[in-house]
Amino acid sequence: MRDSHPGESADVRAAQHLLDLAKEQGFAFTRAATGDDGPLRGVRESLEFVDEVVVAGFSHSCEATRRRRYSLIVPGGMPVTHRVTGDALTVLQP
Numbered sequence: 001m002r003d004s005h006p007g008e009s010a011d012v013r014a015a016q017h018l019l020d021l022a023k024e025q026g027f028a029f030t031r032a033a034t035g036d037d038g039p040l041r042g043v044r045e046s047l048e049f050v051d052e053v054v055v056a057g058f059s060h061s062c063e064a065t066r067r068r069r070y071s072l073i074v075p076g077g078m079p080v081t082h083r084v085t086g087d088a089l090t091v092l093q094p
Helices: 009-025
Strands: 028-031 040-045 049-053 062-068 082-085
Touching: 009 028, 009 040, 009 049
Parallel strands: none
Antiparallel strands: 028 040, 040 049, 049 062, 062 082
16 A cells, blocks of 8 residues: 555545455556546456446445456447446445
């Protein structure tokens, strides 16, 4: 876990902690746009599911999806089995 900075809110520290936990659980995160504050996109793939998390800020611009893997090509992409939209704390909740 990264060191917190003086003046950071409890919500920011909690979201950073949950982001660290997601990394420990196998999510690989990349910046979806340039800049230090660009959205983060995390992906974790297993034999059964593809999980994706997008953290675009700490307000209501975050989303997580779980898609079941199929051996067939499905028009429109794999069906979503679970979706969460909300703030970073809600989306990153284990």
